[in-house]
Amino acid sequence: MIYKGAIKTSACKLFPRLTRLFDTFSPTRECWSCDVKYVIMKKGHIWPRCARSNLLLTSHLALSVPSDVSISVLNETRTWTKGDVLIFDGSFEHEIWNNGTGVLMLLSFHMRHHKLFKGDRWKANLWPH
Numbered sequence: 001m002i003y004k005g006a007i008k009t010s011a012c013k014l015f016p017r018l019t020r021l022f023d024t025f026s027p028t029r030e031c032w033s034c035d036v037k038y039v040i041m042k043k044g045h046i047w048p049r050c051a052r053s054n055l056l057l058t059s060h061l062a063l064s065v066p067s068d069v070s071i072s073v074l075n076e077t078r079t080w081t082k083g084d085v086l087i088f089d090g091s092f093e094h095e096i097w098n099n100g101t102g103v104l105m106l107l108s109f110h111m112r113h114h115k116l117f118k119g120d121r122w123k124a125n126l127w128p129h
Helices: 009-014 016-023
Strands: 036-041 044-049 056-064 069-073 076-078 085-088 094-098 104-112
Touching: 069 085
Parallel strands: none
Antiparallel strands: 036 104, 044 094, 056 085, 056 104, 069 076, 069 094
């Protein structure tokens, strides 16, 4: 739906109510590098990985959570609860397992890390002005 801050019109036409929701959600709408996408995972494992920086937080809204699924961030393992949002810093190593027979469905979206930004400006002087 949104990839690197750019709206994908064809995907948005399929999900008009969700598009309206994210159009008013400023942490994602005002983000130059944020994604909004559905994650659909059958049985399997997503290998450990890390984001390139900690500028964005990853949020997972759990839509369908079968038994025997989990996410590990650093050394902490959790599962999702349907209807709840799990937020984590993707710059830390993380991986996902679906060891069950059901399908894990998440709405995944990024938002700017609240501790690094103040309004439209960086809190830290990372780049010359």
